[in-house]
Amino acid sequence: MGLIVQKFGGTSVADAARLRHVAEIITDTYKAGNQVVAVLSAQGDTTDELIEKANEINPLASNREMDMLLSTGEQMSVALCAMAVEALGYPVISLTGWQAGMVTNTVARNARIKKVDTERIETELNQKKIVIVTGFQGINRYEDITTLGRGGSDTSAVALAASLRADLCQIYTDVDGVYTADPRIVKDARKLDEVTYNEMLELATLGAQVLHNRSVEMAKKYNVKLEVLSSFTGHPGTKVKEVAKRMEKSYISSVAKNVNIARIALIGVPNEIGTSFKVFSLLAQNHINVDIILQGIGHEEGKDICFTVAQSDLEAASVLLKEHQESIGFGRLETNSHIAKVSVVGAGMINHPGVAATLFEALYDANININMISTSEIKISVLVDEKDAEKAVQVIHDKFFSMG
Amino acid sequence: MGLIVQKFGGTSVADAARLRHVAEIITDTYKAGNQVVAVLSAQGDTTDELIEKANEINPLASNREMDMLLSTGEQMSVALCAMAVEALGYPVISLTGWQAGMVTNTVARNARIKKVDTERIETELNQKKIVIVTGFQGINRYEDITTLGRGGSDTSAVALAASLRADLCQIYTDVDGVYTADPRIVKDARKLDEVTYNEMLELATLGAQVLHNRSVEMAKKYNVKLEVLSSFTGHPGTKVKEVAKRMEKSYISSVAKNVNIARIALIGVPNEIGTSFKVFSLLAQNHINVDIILQGIGHEEGKDICFTVAQSDLEAASVLLKEHQESIGFGRLETNSHIAKVSVVGAGMINHPGVAATLFEALYDANININMISTSEIKISVLVDEKDAEKAVQVIHDKFFSMG
Numbered sequence: 001m002g003l004i005v006q007k008f009g010g011t012s013v014a015d016a017a018r019l020r021h022v023a024e025i026i027t028d029t030y031k032a033g034n035q036v037v038a039v040l041s042a043q044g045d046t047t048d049e050l051i052e053k054a055n056e057i058n059p060l061a062s063n064r065e066m067d068m069l070l071s072t073g074e075q076m077s078v079a080l081c082a083m084a085v086e087a088l089g090y091p092v093i094s095l096t097g098w099q100a101g102m103v104t105n106t107v108a109r110n111a112r113i114k115k116v117d118t119e120r121i122e123t124e125l126n127q128k129k130i131v132i133v134t135g136f137q138g139i140n141r142y143e144d145i146t147t148l149g150r151g152g153s154d155t156s157a158v159a160l161a162a163s164l165r166a167d168l169c170q171i172y173t174d175v176d177g178v179y180t181a182d183p184r185i186v187k188d189a190r191k192l193d194e195v196t197y198n199e200m201l202e203l204a205t206l207g208a209q210v211l212h213n214r215s216v217e218m219a220k221k222y223n224v225k226l227e228v229l230s231s232f233t234g235h236p237g238t239k240v241k242e243v244a245k246r247m248e249k250s251y252i253s254s255v256a257k258n259v260n261i262a263r264i265a266l267i268g269v270p271n272e273i274g275t276s277f278k279v280f281s282l283l284a285q286n287h288i289n290v291d292i293i294l295q296g297i298g299h300e301e302g303k304d305i306c307f308t309v310a311q312s313d314l315e316a317a318s319v320l321l322k323e324h325q326e327s328i329g330f331g332r333l334e335t336n337s338h339i340a341k342v343s344v345v346g347a348g349m350i351n352h353p354g355v356a357a358t359l360f361e362a363l364y365d366a367n368i369n370i371n372m373i374s375t376s377e378i379k380i381s382v383l384v385d386e387k388d389a390e391k392a393v394q395v396i397h398d399k400f401f402s403m404g
Numbered sequence: 405m406g407l408i409v410q411k412f413g414g415t416s417v418a419d420a421a422r423l424r425h426v427a428e429i430i431t432d433t434y435k436a437g438n439q440v441v442a443v444l445s446a447q448g449d450t451t452d453e454l455i456e457k458a459n460e461i462n463p464l465a466s467n468r469e470m471d472m473l474l475s476t477g478e479q480m481s482v483a484l485c486a487m488a489v490e491a492l493g494y495p496v497i498s499l500t501g502w503q504a505g506m507v508t509n510t511v512a513r514n515a516r517i518k519k520v521d522t523e524r525i526e527t528e529l530n531q532k533k534i535v536i537v538t539g540f541q542g543i544n545r546y547e548d549i550t551t552l553g554r555g556g557s558d559t560s561a562v563a564l565a566a567s568l569r570a571d572l573c574q575i576y577t578d579v580d581g582v583y584t585a586d587p588r589i590v591k592d593a594r595k596l597d598e599v600t601y602n603e604m605l606e607l608a609t610l611g612a613q614v615l616h617n618r619s620v621e622m623a624k625k626y627n628v629k630l631e632v633l634s635s636f637t638g639h640p641g642t643k644v645k646e647v648a649k650r651m652e653k654s655y656i657s658s659v660a661k662n663v664n665i666a667r668i669a670l671i672g673v674p675n676e677i678g679t680s681f682k683v684f685s686l687l688a689q690n691h692i693n694v695d696i697i698l699q700g701i702g703h704e705e706g707k708d709i710c711f712t713v714a715q716s717d718l719e720a721a722s723v724l725l726k727e728h729q730e731s732i733g734f735g736r737l738e739t740n741s742h743i744a745k746v747s748v749v750g751a752g753m754i755n756h757p758g759v760a761a762t763l764f765e766a767l768y769d770a771n772i773n774i775n776m777i778s779t780s781e782i783k784i785s786v787l788v789d790e791k792d793a794e795k796a797v798q799v800i801h802d803k804f805f806s807m808g
Contacts, residue, residue, distance in 0.1 A: 016457075016460045016461050019461060020461065021794075050480070053420075053480075053484060054487055055482065055490065056420045056679045057420050057423060057424065057484055057487045057488050058487040058488060058490055058491040060490075060491070061487035061490060061491075062486075062487075062490055064497070065483050065486045065487050065490065065498060066483075068482070068483035068486070068498050068500075069479075069480060069484065069487075071479075072476035072479050072480050072483075075472065075473075075475075075476050075479075076454070076457075076473060076476050078472070079458075079469050079472035079473035079476075080457060080458065080461055080473065082466075082472070083458055083461045083465035083469050083470075083473075084461050084462060084463040086462055086464075086465060086466055086469065087461065087462040087464070087465075093468070094469060094472050096472075096549075099547055101547075120547070143503055143524070143632035144503075145500075188619075238488075403629065
């Protein structure tokens with residue numbers, strides 16, 4: 001008994017049958033005595049189809065008009081979902097972002113939620129209605145419609161849960177929770193009942209497509225209890241909270257790999273103050289994110305700077321750096337896209353310094369060479385050859401999670 | 405030089421090519437030094453497709469949620485049209501019904517405009533922007549989205565023109581104006597440069613699919629100068645105003661026919677006070693509109709009541725009347741759907757009583773039998789056999805418009 005926010009992504013509402021199923025999940029929650037606010041994405045490929053329509057007319061359309069167009073996608077899905085709930089005989093109302101009081105800043109196509117005026121939603125809840133709200137969108141101070149960019153619907157759900165002081169925010173998706181490793185790679189991977197916000201943040205960054213970082217950050221900030229679960233299976237999912245219960249032995253929660261990265265090495269950089277700054281500010285100005293950085297101590301002839309970028313940024317980064325070869329002063333540039341990042345994440349490792357050693361031992365036993373290493377308080381990442389990545393995940397998982 | 409409201413219907417904005425063409429019409433008007441507010445319908449079959457989607461999920465969906473769904477259609481077309489105007493390099497902004505201040509009553513799916521808060525539109529116009537507004541929709545006092553029902557986009561355009569005190573309201577459609585008769589039937593039919601509001605009202609009622617009555621009534625009430633023209637041909641259209649210039653001889657402006665009607669005859673109704681009331685109040689309560697009514701003087705054995713209804717209402721009306729045969733007390737019911745209504749409309753006929761005689765002469769000469777007759781101040785309608793309808797239109801047109 002409480003107030004539950006339930007978010008359903010595009011695949012969960014893709015067609016009439018799926019929408020009817022979502023309506024059942026929502027009304028089952030309502031029947032159990034809860035107040036329910038559902039947050040929906042646009043159906044299936046709607047957003048892509050709208051973008052295609054826009055491109056046909058004007059590939060350089062303004063973001064303001066794109067938001068006007070794209071926001072229709074969620075409006076359609078909430079109206080249709082409300083109709084599905086009506087068909088089941090429950091009181092319901094759908095609300096757009098502006099009707100639901102989702103106030104954002106003015107950055108079209110990538111807006112940030114500034115506040116949620118919950119008055120309308122609360123009025124509807126007090127009238128015993130199920131409330132279905134468009135994800136991904138809001139209204140700015142000029143009364144223009146805005147959209148929130150990637151991960152927007154998750155963020156809408158968490159913002160609503162925070163503002164309404166919801167007891168739980170359930171994120172329904174096409175996976176049924178967070179696993180100790182990708183079940184497609186590691187056969188004995190187990191679903192985790194609970195992970196911490198920080199672990200979830202690291203996992204999202206590592207490419208686990210479960211929750212977008214923006215939403216997890218907001219959940220952590222406002223202490224919103226999250227649950228990730230599948231709208232397809234009906235199984236209990238993974239709860240995301242401040243402190244996660246876990247078996248004593250499991251210092252780490254999950255092993256993950258990301259193969260969509262590439263390494264750039266600048267060889268023979270002058271051993272002067274400021275060269276690293278030059279390189280990384282140049283990349284930042286051009287919106288290229290750098291992940292792991294390794295910089296040798298250097299000697300008289302110069303030093304080497306290695307770092308990783310997303311594979312999709314490799315070409316742009318290489319061209320950019322070569323254009324500035326003279327001013328940066330490096331000797332030559334080498335790239336390698338056949339690498340992978342394998343990471344272990346776990347809030348427990350803060351108090352257990354042996355994790356790194358265990359990780360290295362697992363890789364050493366499997367004869368896997370480590371390229372670069374990067375650590376945070378609750379994460380250790382290593383770069384390995386792409387061909388070794390799956391094996392690395394498996395042996396690390398065995399080492400940390402085997403019951404032996 | 406002035407403020408011009410331009411309305412474009414569904415076929416005018418059906419695809420990317422048509423939208424680009426509409427953008428050219430709009431920007432040509434703007435380039436000529438005018439302020440432009442464009443009002444758009446949903447693209448082509450969008451509304452029907454949305455209704456189909458809703459029916460798949462819940463054929464009994466509430467009107468409130470249907471409005472939420474249907475209003476996305478116009479929102480898409482205004483955003484896409486704004487992008488097309490952007491592509492031509494002009495400043496532009498699209499607005500939804502609620503952004504444009506279209507305040508309606510609370511009757512979902514058939515709302516009436518109560519007022520237009522023009523502040524936002526005026527701000528945008530003052531910033532030299534072309535403003536593109538969704539037709540067919542508004543917002544009620546609970547901040548719910550409403551749609552205006554049939555003819556809604558024309559009404560939106562006229563309401564905006566009235567509120568903004570526009571110099572002209574152009575209704576772009578797929579015909580290029582009002583003709584003296586349907587050009588597909590009458591070869592020498594001519595386009596009228598001007599018609600009066602009252603003539604236009606009669607013509608709309610007669611089934612000329614040019615303008616919806618609601619919009620003409622509003623234009624008349626607020627003295628909004630209308631022009632009906634084609635977005636396809638670029639020719640000048642027909643102006644609709646309080647007083648229309650016309651050649652002295654032309655007492656009538658147009659000849660029209662409507663074959664989608666049917667006649668019901670109640671034979672042997674008791675010759676008592678109140679039976680007509682019983683019949684027509686019963687039909688009205690069931691939302692069946694009655695057009696021409698003919699009631700014999702009656703004699704001792706009873707009287708006959710004949711009237712016409714839309715062909716689509718014939719079945720329902722017959723069933724309904726038979727259910728109440730006993731209480732109304734008629735002997736038997738006869739129906740005929742092979743009839744047509746042929747009408748002449750003209751503001752001039754008020755001062756020229758010979759029009760009816762000329763009309764009857766034309767039909768007599770052509771050996772066409774007249775079934776029933778109905779007249780208003782500026783209209784004469786006759787019922788004829790359906791097979792005679794086109795010939796009737798031709799001979800009447802010849803009689804009134806031949807140059808001989």
